[in-house]
Structures are given as structure tokens and as C-alpha cells.
Amino acid sequence: MSLVTTPTSQLATCAQCSGTRVTHITMTLTDGSVVDFASCHSCEHKTWTESGHGLAVTDVLRKATKTKV
Numbered sequence: 623m624s625l626v627t628t629p630t631s632q633l634a635t636c637a638q639c640s641g642t643r644v645t646h647i648t649m650t651l652t653d654g655s656v657v658d659f660a661s662c663h664s665c666e667h668k669t670w671t672e673s674g675h676g677l678a679v680t681d682v683l684r685k686a687t688k689t690k691v
């Protein structure tokens with residue numbers, strides 16, 4: 623068993639290219655949803671996550687705009 627202690631416990635890794643140059647932001651949308659946004663500097667891959675579930679960009683936009691139907 624090899625246990626490597628990383629200095630940053632929440633080191634984000636890109637799902638696309640496994641790169642570590644990832645900007646990770648947690649934000650609250652207008653409908654109250656707390657979502658995580660990760661953007662990779664290596665391959666431009668962007669990921670939206672809410673409570674561990676992946677979100678489509680359209681879902682995020684809908685939550686952010688909160689339009690009444």
C-alpha cells in the first residue's frame with residue numbers, strides 16, 4: 623500500500639485529459655442550487671457538477687436564468 627499525501631487535498635483532475643491545471647469554482651445559482659464548475663486549462667474541457675451529479679450546460683443555464691414557463 624502506497625499512500626501519497628498531496629499538499630492540496632482537493633486537487634481537481636480533468637476528466638478529459640487527466641490534467642491537473644483545473645480551475646475549480648463552487649457557486650450558487652439563482653434557483654439556490656450549489657454547483658461546482660471545473661475548467662481545464664490544458665484542453666478547455668468544462669464540467670458542471672451538482673452534489674456529485676453531472677450537469678449539462680443547458681441545465682445550468684436554466685437554473686441560472688430561472689425563467690417562468
Ligand SMILES: [Zn+2]
Nearest residue numbers: 636639662665
Ligand atoms: Zn483537460
